[in-house]
Amino acid sequence: MPELRRDPIIGRWVIIAKERGKRPSDFVVGDDETKDGFCPLCPGHERTTPPEVLAYGRPVFAPNAGGWSVRVVPNKFPALIIEGDLDKQGEGMYDKMNGIGAHEVIIETPVHDQKIPEMSHDQIRLLLTAYRDRIADLSNDVRFRYIMVFKNFRKAAGASLEHSHSQLIALPVVPYLIQEELTAALRYFEYKDRCVFCDIIRQELSQGVRVVCENDDFISICPFAPRLPFEMWVIPKRHMSSYTFMTDRQFSALAALFLETFKRLDKALPKVPYNFMLHTAPVKTPHLEHYHWHIEIMPKLTTVAGFEWGTGFYINPTPPEESAEFLRKIELP
Amino acid sequence: MPELRRDPIIGRWVIIAKERGKRPSDFVVGDDETKDGFCPLCPGHERTTPPEVLAYGRPVFAPNAGGWSVRVVPNKFPALIIEGDLDKQGEGMYDKMNGIGAHEVIIETPVHDQKIPEMSHDQIRLLLTAYRDRIADLSNDVRFRYIMVFKNFRKAAGASLEHSHSQLIALPVVPYLIQEELTAALRYFEYKDRCVFCDIIRQELSQGVRVVCENDDFISICPFAPRLPFEMWVIPKRHMSSYTFMTDRQFSALAALFLETFKRLDKALPKVPYNFMLHTAPVKTPHLEHYHWHIEIMPKLTTVAGFEWGTGFYINPTPPEESAEFLRKIELP
Numbered sequence: 001m002p003e004l005r006r007d008p009i010i011g012r013w014v015i016i017a018k019e020r021g022k023r024p025s026d027f028v029v030g031d032d033e034t035k036d037g038f039c040p041l042c043p044g045h046e047r048t049t050p051p052e053v054l055a056y057g058r059p060v061f062a063p064n065a066g067g068w069s070v071r072v073v074p075n076k077f078p079a080l081i082i083e084g085d086l087d088k089q090g091e092g093m094y095d096k097m098n099g100i101g102a103h104e105v106i107i108e109t110p111v112h113d114q115k116i117p118e119m120s121h122d123q124i125r126l127l128l129t130a131y132r133d134r135i136a137d138l139s140n141d142v143r144f145r146y147i148m149v150f151k152n153f154r155k156a157a158g159a160s161l162e163h164s165h166s167q168l169i170a171l172p173v174v175p176y177l178i179q180e181e182l183t184a185a186l187r188y189f190e191y192k193d194r195c196v197f198c199d200i201i202r203q204e205l206s207q208g209v210r211v212v213c214e215n216d217d218f219i220s221i222c223p224f225a226p227r228l229p230f231e232m233w234v235i236p237k238r239h240m241s242s243y244t245f246m247t248d249r250q251f252s253a254l255a256a257l258f259l260e261t262f263k264r265l266d267k268a269l270p271k272v273p274y275n276f277m278l279h280t281a282p283v284k285t286p287h288l289e290h291y292h293w294h295i296e297i298m299p300k301l302t303t304v305a306g307f308e309w310g311t312g313f314y315i316n317p318t319p320p321e322e323s324a325e326f327l328r329k330i331e332l333p
Numbered sequence: 334m335p336e337l338r339r340d341p342i343i344g345r346w347v348i349i350a351k352e353r354g355k356r357p358s359d360f361v362v363g364d365d366e367t368k369d370g371f372c373p374l375c376p377g378h379e380r381t382t383p384p385e386v387l388a389y390g391r392p393v394f395a396p397n398a399g400g401w402s403v404r405v406v407p408n409k410f411p412a413l414i415i416e417g418d419l420d421k422q423g424e425g426m427y428d429k430m431n432g433i434g435a436h437e438v439i440i441e442t443p444v445h446d447q448k449i450p451e452m453s454h455d456q457i458r459l460l461l462t463a464y465r466d467r468i469a470d471l472s473n474d475v476r477f478r479y480i481m482v483f484k485n486f487r488k489a490a491g492a493s494l495e496h497s498h499s500q501l502i503a504l505p506v507v508p509y510l511i512q513e514e515l516t517a518a519l520r521y522f523e524y525k526d527r528c529v530f531c532d533i534i535r536q537e538l539s540q541g542v543r544v545v546c547e548n549d550d551f552i553s554i555c556p557f558a559p560r561l562p563f564e565m566w567v568i569p570k571r572h573m574s575s576y577t578f579m580t581d582r583q584f585s586a587l588a589a590l591f592l593e594t595f596k597r598l599d600k601a602l603p604k605v606p607y608n609f610m611l612h613t614a615p616v617k618t619p620h621l622e623h624y625h626w627h628i629e630i631m632p633k634l635t636t637v638a639g640f641e642w643g644t645g646f647y648i649n650p651t652p653p654e655e656s657a658e659f660l661r662k663i664e665l666p
Contacts, residue, residue, distance in 0.1 A: 003652075005558035009529050010510075010517045014558045014647045079648045092536045094557045148644055158636045177343075177645035180513070184343045196342050203425045224427045225338035225347045277644070303491045311481055311610070312510035315348045315412045319336075 002080055002099025004173065012176040015079050015099055040076070041163035043110045049073040053104065054134060056126045070126045071107040072134055072168075078103035079169065086143060086172055102138055102170035106130055106149070112163050115153075117259070117266040125255035127166075129248070131278060134168055136244045139283045144170045146178060146282050154273035157300045174282050181279065182291060189290030197292030198239055200224075210324045213260050217253040220261040222320035222327070229302065229318035230269065230327070234261060234295040242286035243278060243293045258295075264327045265299065273300040335413055335432030337506065345509040348412050348432055373409070374496035376443045382406040386437065387467060389459045403459045404440040405467055405501075411436035412502065419476060419505055435471055435503035439463055439482070442497050448486075449497065450592070450599040458588035460499075462581070464611060467501055469577045472616045477503045479511060479615050487606035490633045507615050514612065515624060522623030530625030531572055533557075543657045546593050550586040553594040555653035555660075562635060562651035563602065563660075567594060567628040575619035576611060576626045591628075597660045598632065606633040 002017045040048040043066040050073050057069025074082070080101030088097040108127050109119060116124070135147045151166040152158035174182070188196040204210055204221050212220040212232060220234050234257060240246070246254070265272065280293040308314050335350045373381040376399040383406050390402025407415070413434030421430040441460050442452060449457070468480045484499040485491035507515070521529040537543055537554045545553040545565060553567050567590060573579070579587070598605065613626040641647050 007556070007558040008533060009521070010514055012558070012560075012645055012647075014560055014649055016558075016652050017648055017650045018652055091557075092540070093532050094536070148646075156636070171646070175644035175646035180645075181343055188342070199426050200341060203427070207425070223340070224424075225340040225345065225349075227345075227347055303489070311508035312345055312513075313347070313481075313504070313508035314345075315350055317350045319349050319351055 001084065004097045004099050006095040008093055008095075010176070013173050017079055017099070039112055039161070039163050041105070041107045041161060041165060042112050043068070046071075049105075050076060053137075054130060056130060066110075068110060069123060070109070070130045072130060073105050073107070075103040075105050075167070080171070097172065100143055100172055102141075102144070102168070104134060104168040106134070106166040106168060108164040108166060115164055115266070117263045119259070121252075121255050121259060124259045125251050128246075128254055128258065129251050131166070131168070132243055132246050132251075135280070138168075138170045139244065139286075141170070143172050144283050146171045146174045147280075148175070148178075149278040151274075151276050153275070154271070154300075157273035157275050159273075178279065178282070182282070182288075185290045185292075195239055195290055195292055197235060197294065201235060201237055209321045212264060212324050212327045213257060215253055215257050217250060218257040220257060222324040224320060226316055226318075226320050226323075227308075227314040228298050228300075229316060230265065230272075230299045230323045231316075231320070232261060232265070232297040232327075234258060234297070235292065236294075239289075240293060241281040241288040241291045243280040244286060260332070261297070263332055264330050265297070267330045267332070268327055269299060269301070274298060275300070334417065337430045337432050339428040341426055341428070343509070346506045350412055350432070372445055372494070372496050374438070374440045374494060374498060375445050376401070379404075382438075383409060386470075387463060389463060399443075401443060402456060403442070403463045405463060406438050406440070408436040408438050408500070413504070430505065433476055433505055435474075435477070435501070437467060437501040439467070439499040439501060440496065441499060445496050447497060448599070450596045452592070454585075454588050454592060457592050458584050461579075461587055461591065462584050464499070464501075465576055465579050465584075468613070471501075471503045472577065472619075474503070476505050477616050479504045479507045480613075481508070481511075482611040484607075484609050486608070487604070487633075490606035490608050492606075511612065511615070515615070515621075518623045518625075528572055528623055528625055530568060530627065534568060534570055542654045545597060545657050545660045546590060548586055548590050550583060551590040553590060555657040557653060559649055559651075559653050559656075560641075560647040561631050561633075562649060563598065563605075563632045563656045564649075564653070565594060565598070565630040565660075567591060567630070568625065569627075572622075573626060574614040574621040574624045576613040577619060593665070594630070596665055597663050598630070600663045600665070601660055602632060602634070607631060608633070 002015055004013050005016055006013050046064040052064055052071055052073045054072040055068040058067040080099045080103050082102050084098055084100050086097045086100050109123060131149045138144055138147050147168065147170045149166060149168045185196050201219060210222045212222060218234060218236055220232055223231060223233050274297060276295055276297045278295050281288050281291050335348055337346050338349055339346050379397040385397055385404055385406050387405040388401040391400040413432045413436050415435050417431055417433050419430045419433055442456060464482045471477055471480050480503045482499060482501045518529050534552060543555045545555060551567060551569055553565055556564060556566050607630060609628055609630045611628050614621050614624050
């Protein structure tokens with residue numbers, strides 16, 4: 001059973017995945033590309049994954065068969081275990097609990113080498129809808145407090161499989177940085193009586209210099225104080241705290257902007273490794289006046305070193321106004 | 334002039350190093366080893382660095398000549414500029430100021446390919462003393478609020494030069510993660526009337542399972558909730574909030590433990606890339622009952638991916654009890 005442990009100073013929880021128990025000899029300096037060969041995520045190999053929890057696009061009811069467009073399965077090597085009790089306890093001054101949670105893989109496409117910028121609008125719409133549906137479903141489990149959807153693209157950004165996929169982790173605690181963001185956004189709201197993200201959108205629309213692209217409902221910006229070169233946020237223009245409130249109609253507009261954002265990134269920096277993370281309200285408090293869901297896209301262009309690590313203080317060589325202008329001026333077919 | 338910008342939500346400052354202004358074409362996927370050839374940090378090349386701010390071990394007074402054991406110079410490509418005013422200002426809802434600060438390189442040894450585990454006790458003692466002396470000197474500059482010493486070892490951990498060196502950055506703000514640590518430690522102190530680090534040391538000494546090595550004055554542990562495999566902290570056993578309070582006598586004991594810690598790490602994981610960061614009290618408040626200086630050592634064995642990034646929630650495959658036992662049992666000559 002993995003264990004959740006809390007740092008006694010800063011309150012940050014970590015997962016100690018005991019089963020994976022790595023000794024020094026297990027750490028091999030990895031190669032630069034993900035391994036090729038047999039792909040467990042490809043159509044026809046459905047039986048090599050744990051049984052699916054969701055599939056879209058299959059014309060008939062036939063779980064774990066082919067014919068799907070988007071498919072979600074439990075991670076075969078989960079960081080957290082779905083079955084069991086939390087069994088919270090102390091160890092002297094320290095706090096720990098069992099590593100209970102869900103860890104799922106969202107297979108974004110049946111086509112092995114299709115990347116996000118190459119997908120159709122409809123495919124992206126299904127993918128973004130699957131995120132919502134899995135978050136909504138797992139929110140019914142009383143043990144979970146936070147559900148995070150994220151993607152690691154390419155080995156340098158942490159991917160271990162080449163076939164396009166995202167991941168989801170449901171957690172019995174609200175993670176450290178999300179809690180910080182929530183607390184800070186609440187402080188702003190208490191002072192101004194306005195959502196800080198709504199204020200950001202207003203200023204970005206009026207200044208224009210950090211806007212990458214937009215449509216009626218969504219906007220992509222390079223944020224004012226980005227940690228990394230070409231960092232981008234995708235945000236709904238109207239206040240919405242939880243991604244689970246997204247309606248089917250809204251997914252069409254989100255898919256259009258999401259796809260355009262990744263097409264621009266791919267043209268600017270072909271094949272750049274990146275991570276994206278969906279920030280949404282915690283499970284138990286979906287309705288928040290002070291919080292606003294958004295997607296943070298973090299291209300991996302520079303090495304994050306000791307200084308950034310130790311301080312949370314990032315040195316970014318690219319002003320967001322420059323990266324936004326560059327991305328904005330790209331001509332898309 | 335570089336610019337300091339504050340994230341309007343979470344309050345995190347970042348440096349936008351405009352001069353370095355990188356466009357997409359400037360980001361080349363790097364090779365895996367640091368470049369060899371001419372070394373600006375080697376003896377005989379003193380004139381290729383900016384004029385030194387400190388040198389130990391030179392038998393006669395001869396600035397920027399050879400014969401030194403430890404030498405400190407301004408970074409030739411600084412992230413922050415030493416001259417100028419902060420000129421704090423707003424831009425709508427956003428906050429920014431000029432990127433004023435110091436960025437120095439601490440050349441740890443005159444021997445080009447000598448790494449920390451190969452250095453003498455006396456060399457390490459001089460190095461650790463140089464950290465204190467530079468922090469103490471820069472603390473006299475009224476513009477600075479925090480001074481961070483850190484080291485990136487090997488390219489994968491962010492090093493761009495092979496010759497053993499550490500770095501120092503003096504900042505006009507207290508960085509985000511340090512501020513979080515200070516706030517959390519104060520909260521603990523207000524509740525318990527004890528320093529949380531002193532409590533950790535007491536529990537680690539009584540449990541013993543996470544201790545790597547110790548002497549009368551210092552201890553190295555694998556912390557209870559480590560973010561990464563083989564993370565280690567070096568901590569003074571008796572309460573001391575600022576590294577500037579270290580006396581010459583104490584540096585001998587610190588050097589012994591520091592050297593032993595890195596010898597054990599190097600035997601366990603030869604040539605592993607790592608970062609270490611010296612956490613100490615802010616410049617304006619060196620005397621704190623609730624804070625305790627320490628060095629955090631972070632080996633780079635796993636890829637930090639989107640999930641960790643987006644949440645501050647780390648998945649660590651190695652329990653600290655296992656890594657501490659492994660490191661403890663290593664036989665040193």
